[in-house]
Amino acid sequence: NAGVTQTPKFRVLKTGQSMTLLCAQDMNHEYMYWYRQDPGMGLRLIHYSVGEGTTAKGEVPDGYNVSRLKKQNFLLGLESAAPSQTSVYFCASSKYLAGGPGNEQFFGPGTRLTVL
Amino acid sequence: AQKITQTQPGMFVQEKEAVTLDCTYDTSDQSYGLFWYKQPSSGEMIFLIYQGSYDEQNATEGRYSLNFQKARKSANLVISASQLGDSAMYFCAMREGYGGGGADGLTFGKGTHLIIQP
Numbered sequence: 001n002a003g004v005t006q007t008p009k010f011r012v013l014k015t016g017q018s019m020t021l022l023c024a025q026d027m028n029h030e031y032m033y034w035y036r037q038d039p040g041m042g043l044r045l046i047h048y049s050v051g052e053g054t055t056a057k058g059e060v061p062d063g064y065n066v067s068r069l070k071k072q073n074f075l076l077g078l079e080s081a082a083p084s085q086t087s088v089y090f091c092a093s094s095k096y097l098a099g100g101p102g103n104e105q106f107f108g109p110g111t112r113l114t115v116l
Numbered sequence: 117a118q119k120i121t122q123t124q125p126g127m128f129v130q131e132k133e134a135v136t137l138d139c140t141y142d143t144s145d146q147s148y149g150l151f152w153y154k155q156p157s158s159g160e161m162i163f164l165i166y167q168g169s170y171d172e173q174n175a176t177e178g179r180y181s182l183n184f185q186k187a188r189k190s191a192n193l194v195i196s197a198s199q200l201g202d203s204a205m206y207f208c209a210m211r212e213g214y215g216g217g218g219a220d221g222l223t224f225g226k227g228t229h230l231i232i233q234p
Contacts, residue, residue: 033221042120042207042224043161058221090161104151105222107161 002026004108006091012114013081021076021111023091031094032074036087043090049074081115088112120208120225127230129198137193137228139208148212150191155205167191203232
């Protein structure tokens with residue numbers, strides 16, 4: 001049981017390049033999330049998904065796209081990377097819980113992305 | 117306005133002492149959840165404790181307890197008998213509303229860097 005895994009762990013891009021970050025979870029969770037963490041800041045929500053085939057925007061969605069073609073995978077894409085997207089990216093998942101906000105999110109180890 | 121405020125950027129505490137990390141929140145929802153996560157220097161996010169807005173008792177998990185004062189909108193984390201391994205960043209976070217079964221993401225504070233000294 002690996003939990004939440006992220007690929008790659010590190011990446012350096014040049015401005016304008018594109019890339020896809022892959023998140024996979026083996027806990028059969030319905031919900032998946034992408035966050036970014038910048039120095040001196042907490043995590044900020046980029047996009048999230050409430051189930052296979054669905055996605056929704058979070059707090060900071062501009063410059064990113066996502067897809068959830070399979071329940072266990074959630075992809076984050078950068079079509080044209082910018083230096084402002086230099087950050088640590090975390091994927092998370094949580095189970096469905098009817099009628100309450102109380103289920104914790106399980107986080108992946110993070111991807112450190114640098115855009116030059 | 118910030119939804120989660122952590123006023124202590126950094127704290128130094130002697131080993132074995134109790135630690136209180138402050139967190140205040142802002143929401144107009146009646147239903148919400150409050151979470152604390154630990155982020156050690158290795159970078160992973162570790163869930164510590166959860167408090168629901170309707171929970172009448174303060175949450176406890178081992179050495180962690182949450183001092184929940186709803187009227188003051190505060191959710192302070194208390195670590196009893198601190199250990200060297202407690203040195204890390206600590207984040208308070210909130211999920212508002214039922215949001216279709218709690219689907220919406222968490223809103224995080226900026227964190228407190230806790231250093232335990234021997």
